[in-house]
Amino acid sequence: MRKLILLFSLFALAAAASAEEAGRVVFVAGKAQVATRPAALEAAVQEGDELSTGADGYIYMKTVDNGFLILRPNSRAKVVAYHVDKADPSQTRVKLELLSGVARSISGTAVKQARQNFRFNTPVAAIGVRGTDFIVYTNEQSSWVSVVSGGVVVSGFAGACGPEGGGPCEGAASRELFAGRPDVMLQVQRGQNVPQLLQGAAVAPELNVPARPDEPVGKVAPTPLTKGTMGDVSLDVAKSTGQVLNQQLPPKPPTDPITPPPVVVVEPEPDPITPPPPPPVEVPKGPPEIIWGRWKSFAGLATTPEEIAKIKAEAGQNTVLYGAYLIGRPNSSSFVLPTEGKASFTLTESEAFLQRDTQLAQAASVKDAKLSVDFGARSFDTSLTVYNDMGQVNVSATGEIARNGVFGSSLLSQGGKVHGLLGGSSANEAVYSFSSASTPGGLVASGITRWTR
Structure with a gap:
């Protein structure tokens, strides 16, 4: 035995x-x-x-x-x-x-x-x-x-x-x-x-x-x-290395049932003299950094092979594909996502279309465009209206932003789908492509937008 x-x-x-x-x-x-x-x-x-x-x-x-x-x-x-x-x-x-x-x-x-x-x-x-x-x-x-x-x-x-x-x-x-x-x-x-x-x-x-x-x-x-x-x-x-610095993470949303393990945060001693708040610093605005192009023809517009080739060559690590558009931020970018503060962006460029059922999409304009970003919560909120002679469609979405600047609408967003990138050394630039749900009249909006702050 x-x-x-x-x-x-x-x-x-x-x-x-x-x-x-x-x-x-x-x-x-x-x-x-x-x-x-x-x-x-x-x-x-x-x-x-x-x-x-x-x-x-x-x-x-x-x-x-x-x-x-x-x-x-x-x-x-x-x-x-x-x-x-x-x-x-x-x-x-x-x-x-x-x-x-x-x-x-x-x-x-x-x-x-x-x-x-x-x-x-x-x-x-x-x-x-x-x-x-x-x-x-x-x-x-x-x-x-x-x-x-x-x-x-x-x-x-x-x-x-x-x-x-x-x-x-x-x-x-x-x-x-x-x-x-x-x-x-x-x-x-x-x-x-x-x-x-x-x-x-x-x-x-x-x-x-x-x-x-x-x-x-x-x-x-x-x-x-x-x-x-x-x-x-x-x-x-x-x-x-197995050490997660929880104090550098964004706060958990209130709906999340999971409570992270407790950590001890050592608060720095306050300065004896509180300096006055600094004056607002204007974010430098150089030439646009984010590149976008059409990877497939849409609404009678041809593809843009030069832009697509440039994105593949220069921005292979930071790209977003949605709808007819490919968006890229150069690998050489000095982009760093801020960890605090909020910012409002201004629309500077758009390509938009309205389409009803199987008809050919028609060029449209964009108005009432808004994009706000909460860097502390790593979230965004955007809305715009696409219109032409066919009518108008409202598009709105909220979602999260990843550390590499990629952002997209959540599955719970009912007002539309949005997928894009932040760019610039101070995250002062954004580009996203979008699409809307179909209206009762069968009208759908889609396109791409560029924003700065």
Whole structure:
């Protein structure tokens, strides 16, 4: 009997020794576990380990190839395999499973080099990558996938596509989704082979369990135009070492049920003499920094290949694609998002159209245009009216601004969709493209605007 116990122990030790390290925990909050032990900073995560979070829990795992697996509250995930072969990337094998809840996967260098060998399973779907960054919400019956940067290929389990497989399931039943449309996601239900494309669904991962404001910010690449080039991810240096400086984060919205872990904030001693407030400083206004162009013809207007080529060459890291327009901020920009204050912007340029049903869109003008930004809350509020002889349509939207200046309307905005970029060293410039919902008369507005302050 003792020999038998010893033999089983040796087998267990050998299995543990053969499991490769997938990554390490670089941030943890609330109740969270790795395997059977409480999650802790710098804790190693091995192949075969299950990660789980409670109602207030978050885990950020940095993978061995500098990617991330992020678990939000009430979630369970498993690292099935994480074998990285730097000498021969074709031998790299990565497989992750989200059993329940919400997770975000940001591909590391090894996964980018071996996308054909990456698989992310849910109870009902197989997900492969065309790029770097996506979010999944799942339960036992359904899964929803949205893309932050790059793209994914999604398929339900059927035929040759089973949960035991590796790599993406590609075929007639699979569907691709690329970044640039934050209001769109793919849904897979149990027994459903072909994913369904949803727009503006209230079950989106971001609405179901919102991200902490210190979560990495994805830089969206123009994937529908240049599928060979995917955006990278901007990571907070402090977070990569497992230390999140909560006092530098924007306040949590009152509707967020998740309470961040308490931190001790050391208040600086006040100056003995309070100086008078400085006079207003006029923001310098140089030539426009943000570039935009038409990547497809619209309303009888041709594409603008020179602008599109310039955006691809000079602004590949900071781009937004929406409607017929591609918007980019040069990689050389000295843009820094302010952390406090509010600003009102003035409309300086617009290209707008009104269209009824399937008729050709007609050029229109813009009036009553307003754009305000709250840098402290990282939010915006905008409205405008598009009009011509066909009538007029009001467009309005609110939403959030990412640290890299990308902003977009929330899924709850009913007055229209807006997606754009802030630019300039003092965030004194903005460009966004927009579209409205259809009026009772079937009239729809769309276009692009440039603003300064």
